[in-house]
Amino acid sequence: MDKNKILDSNKKYLQTHTETFDFLSNQLCSQGRDVTNILKKLSQFQVAIPSWALGAGGTRFGRFGFQGEPSNLEEKIDDVGILHSLTQTAGAISLHIPWDVPTDYDTVKERAKSQNIVFDAVNSNTFQDQKTAKESYKYGSLGNMTKAVREQAIQHNKEVIDIGNKLGSKSLTVWLADGASFPGQSNFQTVLQHTETSLKSIYEHLPQDWKMFIEYKPYEPNFYSTVIQDWGTSFMLANACGEKAYTLVDLGHHLPNTNIEQIVSTLMMKGKLGGFHFNDSKYGDDDLTVGSIKPYTLFLIFNALVYGMENNPQNPYPAWMIDASHNIKDPLEDLMQSLEAIQEAYAKALLVDQKGLLKAQQENDVVRCQEMLQNAYRTDVRPLLRQARLNSGGAIQPIATYRSLKIRKELIKKRGANSVASGL
Numbered sequence: 166m167d168k169n170k171i172l173d174s175n176k177k178y179l180q181t182h183t184e185t186f187d188f189l190s191n192q193l194c195s196q197g198r199d200v201t202n203i204l205k206k207l208s209q210f211q212v213a214i215p216s217w218a219l220g221a222g223g224t225r226f227g228r229f230g231f232q233g234e235p236s237n238l239e240e241k242i243d244d245v246g247i248l249h250s251l252t253q254t255a256g257a258i259s260l261h262i263p264w265d266v267p268t269d270y271d272t273v274k275e276r277a278k279s280q281n282i283v284f285d286a287v288n289s290n291t292f293q294d295q296k297t298a299k300e301s302y303k304y305g306s307l308g309n310m311t312k313a314v315r316e317q318a319i320q321h322n323k324e325v326i327d328i329g330n331k332l333g334s335k336s337l338t339v340w341l342a343d344g345a346s347f348p349g350q351s352n353f354q355t356v357l358q359h360t361e362t363s364l365k366s367i368y369e370h371l372p373q374d375w376k377m378f379i380e381y382k383p384y385e386p387n388f389y390s391t392v393i394q395d396w397g398t399s400f401m402l403a404n405a406c407g408e409k410a411y412t413l414v415d416l417g418h419h420l421p422n423t424n425i426e427q428i429v430s431t432l433m434m435k436g437k438l439g440g441f442h443f444n445d446s447k448y449g450d451d452d453l454t455v456g457s458i459k460p461y462t463l464f465l466i467f468n469a470l471v472y473g474m475e476n477n478p479q480n481p482y483p484a485w486m487i488d489a490s491h492n493i494k495d496p497l498e499d500l501m502q503s504l505e506a507i508q509e510a511y512a513k514a515l516l517v518d519q520k521g522l523l524k525a526q527q528e529n530d531v532v533r534c535q536e537m538l539q540n541a542y543r544t545d546v547r548p549l550l551r552q553a554r555l556n557s558g559g560a561i562q563p564i565a566t567y568r569s570l571k572i573r574k575e576l577i578k579k580r581g582a583n584s585v586a587s588g589l
């Protein structure tokens with residue numbers, strides 16, 4: 166994307182922005198906040214975009230295409246490039262194999278590099294049968310009762326690692342659909358044991374500087390049980406594999422009202438929170454825009470993450486990714502809304518006076534504890550986000566700029582109205 170176009174569009178927002186930013190910045194400085202440091206942290210915070218979020222996902226009832234969707238890996242990278250130019254917070258793409266196997270590695274790497282995009286975790290796919298596959302995953306993959314199926318799934322994960330390695334990725338994310346839809350369908354212990362053995366075999370193939378992230382999910386596509394149903398199971402499997410294996414928390418993969426911030430805290434204390442998938446949901450894994458349903462919960466989760474990043478050196482810096490699908494909105498606009506919500510929750514968590522909170526906790530001043538969190542949450546931090554973007558050459562108003570530059574129209578012109586992105 167042409168940087169000058171962004172700079173140009175910033176002109177009309179600059180004065181209002183400067184006024185609101187100065188006001189907030191003065192207010193925060195008088196409260197003893199280090200605004201420069203907060204801005205630096207916001208600029209450094211980069212969230213990976215999954216390749217499957219760039220097109221229209223659809224549901225089992227139907228799919229309504231979105232015009233100008235990227236139809237190959239290069240175009241997906243370009244879409245992330247657009248997001249990154251505007252927001253300066255989406256500097257990575259997460260690929261799903263086999264949907265995104267590069268045909269020419271050098272071209273793909275060059276395309277990403279020229280847009281300042283790096284390759285985040287690679288995701289394996291053992292929840293769909295591929296046309297050329299010998300074995301079927303209908304009754305599971307890494308935990309399947311048949312050895313040949315498990316071996317095919319293990320081999321696939323190893324190939325995904327090899328593909329990621331050629332691109333410069335440093336991690337593999339495993340999400341399994343394995344489970345049962347009816348009581349009695351499978352033996353809990355047997356399938357879990359198979360899954361552990363299979364994961365250990367994949368782990369053996371990880372390069373020295375790689376990590377393996379293990380997702381958990383309580384239901385769907387199986388509706389009675391899931392083999393890796395919760396964080397405890399994922400944590401146990403990660404421990405069984407070794408120090409390069411971690412639990413990955415996906416916000417949508419919890420039963421209603423689960424205290425996710427507490428899970429985050431426990432995992433970070435144990436040095437096992439490897440990655441994080443952002444989305445929002447009302448019912449469960451709805452993959453809605455981040456922060457659109459439960460923004461206060463998102464803030465509380467970020468509060469736990471910020472605490473962990475500052476106090477748990479035993480935990481590596483987590484890998485951040487948005488994991489969403491889009492049925493009715495322009496995927497790029499939705500992703501910009503998600504990026505904004507993530508940055509907003511992060512900025513608010515950075516405003517929490519951690520020392521003051523500790524003191525209030527020690528004094529058992531419950532009201533003050535709550536006030537401290539809510540004061541941070543109620544601060545309108547958007548001028549900070551705008552300033553952080555401005556400092557890095559991004560857009561003060563990314564969505565408005567995307568619209569005024571008619572980017573979707575340009576994409577439709579280039580790619581056509583009926584292009585289809587492979588994905589969920």
Ligand code: PSV
Binds near residue numbers: 382415
């Ligand atoms: C399915 O629930 C899922 O959303 C998982 O969260 C994975 O991360 C993603 O699909 C891609 O496999």
Ligand code: MN
Binds near residue numbers: 340380415442488
């Ligand atoms: Mn996920």
Ligand code: MN
Binds near residue numbers: 415450488
């Ligand atoms: Mn999911």
